[in-house]
Each structure stands twice: as C-alpha cells, then as structure tokens.
Amino acid sequence: MIEFKNIGKIYNNSVNVLKDINLSIDNGEYVCIIGRSGSGKTTLAKLMTAEEKPTSGVITIDDWDITKIKKKDIPSLRRQIAVIFQDFRLLPKKTAKENISFACEISGDFGSKMNSKIDQLLQVVGLGDKSKNYPFELSGGEQQRVAIARALAFNPSILIADEPTGNLDSINTEGILTLLQDINNMGTTVILITHDKEIVNSLNKRIITIEDGRIASDRVNGKYLI
Ligand SMILES: Nc1ncnc2c1ncn2[C@@H]1O[C@H](COP(=O)(O)OP(=O)(O)O)[C@@H](O)[C@H]1O
Ligand SMILES: [Mg+2]
Numbered sequence: 001m002i003e004f005k006n007i008g009k010i011y012n013n014s015v016n017v018l019k020d021i022n023l024s025i026d027n028g029e030y031v032c033i034i035g036r037s038g039s040g041k042t043t044l045a046k047l048m049t050a051e052e053k054p055t056s057g058v059i060t061i062d063d064w065d066i067t068k069i070k071k072k073d074i075p076s077l078r079r080q081i082a083v084i085f086q087d088f089r090l091l092p093k094k095t096a097k098e099n100i101s102f103a104c105e106i107s108g109d110f111g112s113k114m115n116s117k118i119d120q121l122l123q124v125v126g127l128g129d130k131s132k133n134y135p136f137e138l139s140g141g142e143q144q145r146v147a148i149a150r151a152l153a154f155n156p157s158i159l160i161a162d163e164p165t166g167n168l169d170s171i172n173t174e175g176i177l178t179l180l181q182d183i184n185n186m187g188t189t190v191i192l193i194t195h196d197k198e199i200v201n202s203l204n205k206r207i208i209t210i211e212d213g214r215i216a217s218d219r220v221n222g223k224y225l226i
Contacts, residue, residue, distance in 0.1 A: 001026050002048065002158070002189075007057035009043055009213075017043050018213045021057070025191065027157065030184045032200040033193045035210030041193045044210070045160050048191075049081050050074055061158075079107060081158045082151035086166035088143040090135045096122070096146045097131040103153035121149040125179060141172025148179060158189040165199065177203070 002025040009018040017040045025031050035041050046052040047059055050069050059066050066077060090099050097118055104114045122128050125145040135143050144164060151159060161180060165173040177199065184190040194200060200207050209216045 001060075001062060003058075003060045004047075005058045005060075007047065007054045007059060009040070009047065009052065010055045016213065018047075018054070021213075021215060023208065023215065023218070025189060027062075028184070028187055028189055030181070030190045030203075030205050031192070032203060032205050032207045033191060033210060034197060034200050034207060035195065037195055039210045040213040041195075041210055042162055045083060045162050045191075045193060048158075048160060049083060050077055079154040080156055081160060082154055082156035083160045083162060084144065084147045084151050084164050086163040088135070088140075088147045088167075090143055090146055090150075092135050095132050095134055096127060096138065096142075096149075099135075099146055100150045100153055103150045107154045109153075117153070118149075121152055124152065124182070125149045126175075139172065140168050141175055144168065144172070144176050145179065148176075148183070152183070156188065158191065159183060160191045160193065162193045163195070164192070165194070165196070173199070 004021045004023040007018055007021040008016070010016045021044070033041055033044065043052060047054055050066050054067055057067070061077070061080070069077060091102065094102065100118050100121055101114060104117055109117050118131070119128070122131055125148050127142060127145050127149070130138060130142060135146070138146065159180070164180070165176050168176065180190050180192060204221050206218070206220050208218045
C-alpha cells in the first residue's frame with residue numbers, strides 16, 4: 001500500500017506545488033490521477049520514486065518510509081516502482097530488444113534466462129515480431145510498448161504511467177490503455193496520470209482529481225465532471 005500523509009511540496013522555497021495531500025492506494029489497485037497541466041501530478045509521481053523529497057509529511061510504501069530513504073536504497077525502490085512517460089525515453093541507438101535487455105541486466109538477468117525473459121516481455125506487450133527494430137522504426141504506440149516492457153523487466157509491484165498516451169493517436173491510446181489493464185489484471189498496481197478527462201471517463205476507475213496542488217475529489221468508479 002502507498003500512503004501519503006500530510007504531504008506538502010515547495011520547490012525552491014517559493015513554488016508551493018502540493019498542499020496537504022492525504023492519499024492511500026492499495027496493492028493491486030488501478031487509480032487515475034487527473035488534473036490540469038501544472039496542477040502537480042508529475043511532482044506526485046516523483047515523490048513516489050524519491051526523485052523529489054516532500055517539504056513536509058510522510059510517504060510510506062508497504063510501511064517503508066521512503067521520505068527518509070538512503071541513497072543506497074533508491075535502486076531497490078525503483079525496482080519496485082516503475083514509471084513510463086509521455087516521451088517513451090528509449091535509447092535511440094538500441095533496438096527494442098536491447099532497450100529491454102539493458103533493464104534486465106540491471107535487474108540481474110543475463111544469458112539465456114535474460115533472452116527468454118525479453119521474449120516473454122515482448123509477447124506481453126504484443127511486439128514479438130519487432131525485437132530487432134530501432135525506436136525510429138517503430139510507431140509511437142510501439143515505442144510506448146517497448147518502454148512498458150522495459151518497465152516490467154524489474155517485476156515492479158507498482159507501475160506509474162505519467163501521461164503515457166500524450167503523444168499517441170486514439171487507436172494507439174486504446175491499445176496502451178488495454179495493456180495497462182492487462183498489467184493490472186496480473187496484479188500490478190497501476191497509477192495512470194493524465195490531464196485527459198475523456199480517457200478517465202472511459203475507464204470507470206477510481207479517479208483522484210488534483211487542483212492547484214490539492215486533492216479536489218477522490219471517487220470510486222468516478223467520472224471527472226469539471
Ligand atoms: N523542479 C522544479 N522546480 C521548480 N518548479 C517546478 C519544478 N518541477 C515542477 N515545478 C512546477 O510545479 C508545478 C507543478 O508541476 P508538475 O508536477 O510537473 O505538474 P503536472 O504534471 O500536473 O503538469 C508547475 O507550476 C511547475 O512549473
Ligand atoms: Mg506532468
């Protein structure tokens with residue numbers, strides 16, 4: 001379980017981005033976080049991966065207080081919480097397979113074990129036939145699938161998707177949303193961050209709305225009304 005208790009975040013002693021955030025997300029949940037651009041969504045994600053520290057409050061992940069995390073423990077947190085982004089962030093000079101193998105090696109898999117894991121990951125994301133393609137030879141939707149496969153290489157318990165469909169057309173968006181649901185069905189907690197109310201309204205999930213750095217609403221099977 002992820003818990004935010006009285007979280008505040010002020011950047012550079014001046015920009016008050018998050019204010020008194022209290023939130024808990026259960027293991028295996030699928031949660032949407034929606035809010036306008038600049039409302040603090042990405043900051044919320046960065047606090048969960050310890051890329052940023054809160055100015056006040058405590059964040060726990062399965063009773064682990066990550067606000068006090070030591071530098072040496074950050075890699076183990078990042079194996080537990082994977083993130084995918086709007087701009088995919090693939091290594092441009094590496095093939096789909098190499099982009100994933102890079103992550104497998106970090107997670108300690110080599111040789112034939114790694115190869116079969118990559119094949120399996122490519123199957124999961126529906127890219128079995130594109131393993132040798134470079135990012136520039138893949139559509140946006142396919143690149144995002146590679147990024148998802150790479151994220152799954154660590155067997156994370158939580159996947160944060162920060163505007164994962166922001167660069168995709170509607171058909172690829174649908175494909176990625178289906179894949180996120182499949183991943184959630186396999187037991188991974190999914191946190192989908194978006195500014196797109198059509199997407200969240202189509203999913204029928206718990207919706208947390210962020211406005212000006214505060215939780216404006218938190219609804220189960222919600223619709224985003226504003
Ligand atoms: N590293 C930073 N330093 C200063 N201000 C930042 C930093 N990162 C984000 N901000 C500011 O915090 C606010 C929220 O940003 P962000 O969390 O990225 O929002 P969102 O993802 O909802 O668009 C914005 O006003 C942004 O300019
Ligand atoms: Mg953002």
